[in-house]
Amino acid sequence: MDRKLLDIVCCPVTRSSLELLSERELAKLNELITAGRIKNREDTIVDSALTEALVTRSGKLVYPVRDGVPVLLEDQAMSLQQLEGP
Numbered sequence: 079m080d081r082k083l084l085d086i087v088c089c090p091v092t093r094s095s096l097e098l099l100s101e102r103e104l105a106k107l108n109e110l111i112t113a114g115r116i117k118n119r120e121d122t123i124v125d126s127a128l129t130e131a132l133v134t135r136s137g138k139l140v141y142p143v144r145d146g147v148p149v150l151l152e153d154q155a156m157s158l159q160q161l162e163g164p
């Protein structure tokens with residue numbers, strides 16, 4: 079992900095800055111995606127593992143990055159609370 083792009087983009091919900099999701103959190107997220115336990119805000123199960131993701135600075139919402147392009151659509155965001163378990 080281009081650093082210059084990170085300086086420009088923001089969360090469409092909170093308008094806060096975004097940063098790359100840590101490798102540890104990305105691995106945990108992908109583990110839960112594989113298990114079919116992650117839903118986006120549209121309430122659809124996310125079925126594709128991610129190579130990159132952006133997270134709000136508050137750490138509440140995660141946005142997928144597909145083919146190097148951030149998908150900054152509100153309904154595609156995932157709550158980071160899902161990583162904490164039921």
